[in-house]
Amino acid sequence: MAYLIFKKSDALYYFFHSAAPLGIILSLWWRGKNQFDRIIFSLLLGTLFVWYLSNDLLYFILYTVAIMTLINKAINLASGPSSTMKKSFLPIILSIDLFFAYISVILNIEEIDWSRSFYIYYLKYLIMPFSLITLILIYDNNRRHSTY
Numbered sequence: 001m002a003y004l005i006f007k008k009s010d011a012l013y014y015f016f017h018s019a020a021p022l023g024i025i026l027s028l029w030w031r032g033k034n035q036f037d038r039i040i041f042s043l044l045l046g047t048l049f050v051w052y053l054s055n056d057l058l059y060f061i062l063y064t065v066a067i068m069t070l071i072n073k074a075i076n077l078a079s080g081p082s083s084t085m086k087k088s089f090l091p092i093i094l095s096i097d098l099f100f101a102y103i104s105v106i107l108n109i110e111e112i113d114w115s116r117s118f119y120i121y122y123l124k125y126l127i128m129p130f131s132l133i134t135l136i137l138i139y140d141n142n143r144r145h146s147t148y
Contacts, residue, residue, distance in 0.1 A: 018050035021066035063102040070095035097134045
C-alpha cells in the first residue's frame, strides 16, 4: 500500500529504515501502559525528521543504537531469574533481524546495487528464516502477555 502511495522505492526504503530502528528504540526506552500515544507520536515525528534529512550517518547511528539497546535488554533479561531468561530470546532474534536490515543500509551507503548483487543470493536465505522466526515470536509474545 505504501508503494502505491509513494510511487518511488527510494522514499519507501528510507522511510522503513528510519521507522524500524526508531520504533524499537522508543518502545524500549518508554515502556509502560500509558506511553503508547507518546511512542506513536514521537515515532511519526522522528521518522519524518530522519527521512527528511536522509543522512547515511544518521541511519548508521539509529541502527547501532537500536541493536545495542536490544542486546542490552537481552542481557538484562538473561541475567535475571529463570522466568525472565525465557524472555531474552525475543530481543536477540529482533537484533539479528535488525542487523540483516542494517546490512542492506550499509550496501546502499557503499553504493552497491544489492538487488543485483551476488551476495543477495546468500543474504536472502539468511533473512527469510530470521524474519519468519521474528514474526512468530512477536505473535507468540503478544498472545501470551496481552489481556483481552
